[in-house]
Amino acid sequence: MSSNPRRRRLAAALALTTALALTAAACGDDGTSGDKGKEGSGKGEITFWDNNGGVRTEVWKEIIADFEKKNPDIKVNYVGIPAESVQSKYDTAIQGGGLPDVGGVGAAMLAAIAAQNALEPLDDRLAKSPLKDKLSTAMVDSVRAAGGGEQMFTLPTSANNGTLWYRTDLFEAAGLDEPSTWTKFYAAAEKLTDKGKNHFGYTIRGGEGSIAQALDAAYGQSGITEFWNGDKTTVNDPKNVAALEKYVGLFKKVTPSADLNNDFKKMVAQWDSGEIGMLSHNLGSYQDHLKALEGKFRGIPNPTLDDGTRVQVSNPVDGIGIFKSSKNKTAAWKFVEFALSHESNSKWNEAAGAIPSNLEAAGDGWVQSAEATKLAAAALNDGTIKIVQLPYYLPDWNSLSKADNEPNFQKVLLGKMSAKDFLDTLAGQLDEAQAEWKKQQ
Amino acid sequence: MARPAAVAKPPPRPRSTRARSATPRRLPYLLIAPAGLLMLGFIAYPVGSVFYYSLQHYNPTKPWRNGFAGLDNFDEIFTSDPLFWDTLVFSAKWVVVEVGLQLLLGLALALIVNQTFAGRALGRALVFSPWAVSGVLTSVIWVLLYNSQTGVTRYLADLGIGEYGTSWLSDTSTVFSAAIVADLWRGVPFFAILILADLQSVSKDLYEAAEVDGAGRLRQFFHITLPHLKDAIVLSTLLRAVWEFNNVDLLYTLTGGGPAGMTTTLPLYVANTSVDAHDFGYASALTTVAFVILLFFSFAYLRLSKFGRNES
Numbered sequence: 017m018s019s020n021p022r023r024r025r026l027a028a029a030l031a032l033t034t035a036l037a038l039t040a041a042a043c044g045d046d047g048t049s050g051d052k053g054k055e056g057s058g059k060g061e062i063t064f065w066d067n068n069g070g071v072r073t074e075v076w077k078e079i080i081a082d083f084e085k086k087n088p089d090i091k092v093n094y095v096g097i098p099a100e101s102v103q104s105k106y107d108t109a110i111q112g113g114g115l116p117d118v119g120g121v122g123a124a125m126l127a128a129i130a131a132q133n134a135l136e137p138l139d140d141r142l143a144k145s146p147l148k149d150k151l152s153t154a155m156v157d158s159v160r161a162a163g164g165g166e167q168m169f170t171l172p173t174s175a176n177n178g179t180l181w182y183r184t185d186l187f188e189a190a191g192l193d194e195p196s197t198w199t200k201f202y203a204a205a206e207k208l209t210d211k212g213k214n215h216f217g218y219t220i221r222g223g224e225g226s227i228a229q230a231l232d233a234a235y236g237q238s239g240i241t242e243f244w245n246g247d248k249t250t251v252n253d254p255k256n257v258a259a260l261e262k263y264v265g266l267f268k269k270v271t272p273s274a275d276l277n278n279d280f281k282k283m284v285a286q287w288d289s290g291e292i293g294m295l296s297h298n299l300g301s302y303q304d305h306l307k308a309l310e311g312k313f314r315g316i317p318n319p320t321l322d323d324g325t326r327v328q329v330s331n332p333v334d335g336i337g338i339f340k341s342s343k344n345k346t347a348a349w350k351f352v353e354f355a356l357s358h359e360s361n362s363k364w365n366e367a368a369g370a371i372p373s374n375l376e377a378a379g380d381g382w383v384q385s386a387e388a389t390k391l392a393a394a395a396l397n398d399g400t401i402k403i404v405q406l407p408y409y410l411p412d413w414n415s416l417s418k419a420d421n422e423p424n425f426q427k428v429l430l431g432k433m434s435a436k437d438f439l440d441t442l443a444g445q446l447d448e449a450q451a452e453w454k455k456q457q
Numbered sequence: 458m459a460r461p462a463a464v465a466k467p468p469p470r471p472r473s474t475r476a477r478s479a480t481p482r483r484l485p486y487l488l489i490a491p492a493g494l495l496m497l498g499f500i501a502y503p504v505g506s507v508f509y510y511s512l513q514h515y516n517p518t519k520p521w522r523n524g525f526a527g528l529d530n531f532d533e534i535f536t537s538d539p540l541f542w543d544t545l546v547f548s549a550k551w552v553v554v555e556v557g558l559q560l561l562l563g564l565a566l567a568l569i570v571n572q573t574f575a576g577r578a579l580g581r582a583l584v585f586s587p588w589a590v591s592g593v594l595t596s597v598i599w600v601l602l603y604n605s606q607t608g609v610t611r612y613l614a615d616l617g618i619g620e621y622g623t624s625w626l627s628d629t630s631t632v633f634s635a636a637i638v639a640d641l642w643r644g645v646p647f648f649a650i651l652i653l654a655d656l657q658s659v660s661k662d663l664y665e666a667a668e669v670d671g672a673g674r675l676r677q678f679f680h681i682t683l684p685h686l687k688d689a690i691v692l693s694t695l696l697r698a699v700w701e702f703n704n705v706d707l708l709y710t711l712t713g714g715g716p717a718g719m720t721t722t723l724p725l726y727v728a729n730t731s732v733d734a735h736d737f738g739y740a741s742a743l744t745t746v747a748f749v750i751l752l753f754f755s756f757a758y759l760r761l762s763k764f765g766r767n768e769s
Contacts, residue, residue, distance in 0.1 A: 103732070104732045131519070211620060214611075214614070214621035216622055272623070273623050273627055274624035275622075277712060277715055285606075286605065289607065414734075414735075418733045419729035419730075419733040422713075422715070423715060423717050423718035423721075424717075430629065430717060456521050
């Protein structure tokens, strides 16, 4: 260190000032948005943000190559953004600039992005497009509702569905039937557990993303089919409370205790690498299971009640939208149309194991051979599933279903909070958010 | 021998008095101007922006609520937000334990690798190597080490120690220690490097004189080494305390702030408030409070430790 005390103090002050200033600069925001963009010439470069970068990079690059071959005047710059950080990337770009021309936007984050006035309404373009009448009406309605109900800010690319993945090899060895009902599910979870041998019946999601899964289990067992009863939510209905109590009772009894911090990646990795009987996740993890457990697993829609009633909460529909700030909306729309064409939509969904939004793609052969997708699509389309629509349209939904309540769900798992208190707290927050949202409509 | 007379050079062309005096005066300012402008752009502006938004209700997803808040956000922080106090207490505990242990272990390692022994260069490289590993990679390494299927607890269970399916990060009694150990691995080399650098400048004469006077190793350490290291220790602990207070990446990756919010630091709470809830006004107020706390702590620490004032 310098031997001059004054110089040393000056150096210390500089280093400290910088460190402290970085503390205060950590939450900067300039609050500007509203660039109206341009239609552009329909030629040149556009930028596309993939909202599930890494996982879907390969198939998007293939689709982009096909598009550029067909549209040699347009170059698409692909940017893959990991699913867990895509919302903050969009928020940062909306406030600070740098939005892409086109981007993947799932229904769960659509309300927050639409509220920031960043997305271009697509109704008029769709009305004049060959895609008109070729997209699943249910999915179109879903993205319209998630965007506030009046305008359509994204076109749906795929739907997902809650799936119970189970290990056929372990079930056969234990002489168990497929866990098609909740009764069979609980019985199998218990029978497959042998903690001394590192065998567990089920893995529960205790970390990030736990709320939607917990609600899926609660509504699935209670049989309640509506999220709202007038202005009040049904999440804390006594039947849901009882169902959730039973579900969280699985923790540590038939699940690894490490599940407490499980997010999607940890949960799926644990199931794919261990000896765990069942996993609840949507169709999106199909490829991961295929790589790790080919021939040893199946995916079926969530269990039914004993009378055959199947109730599930809605999964956010994935979509693709054009940003208002785009300087080349004509080219961006060409890309959107191409991505949702029969061939591209089929290709993308086959890679993801999801249900195509393009009705022609939904009839393709691969859907019939990908069992989990086929069963999910059939269950959704034949009306045997009663879907509880989660309120993705609420600007507060993201925080209520994440940071505000995930710690409380962990408390429930740890026995430090009752399921009733947890659901009552959540219900109070939801009722308040719904009332505020309605007031602004 | 007489030197040959130098060939007389013609005198330089006289410049105006104004030019002669102005250029040297302006030159330093011109040279630091680019850095100064960058600092203004990248530090002063964001800091000012945070102060501004701390006095606003600002949530872009709820434009109907936006507007001047006065001191409302601060009122809520201090009177009706238990999470603020919980996360502040946890942040303080995290900083004290982390910085204390990192200093002790860093000092011990620096003293060891300052000795002369075979393989010292390799030893130094090993000690410093975690500091060269990126934060993301560090997080991944420790996530894998603590994983219930591939990590330490799995192998301990194979040996009959503990149960299968456990992770120290999911156990409320071990999560704090487990996170501390992971961050120690990354932080200790910082102290070791700084202290070793300062150890190199201690005059050997002092130790020789102390030995002549009969002082043992321990006495030499407390009366020569430690006083010499004082300023390095004060500055490094202060900087590290600020960094540890602001720790987000490692804890976010390892625990997500859980279980049940047990490892949520104040900056992690700020991140959740801004990123998930989009409540930038309140998050800015929380950040401003954190800034003021760190500012007072830093001045008090420097004053109490008499940093840079013990030169004899």
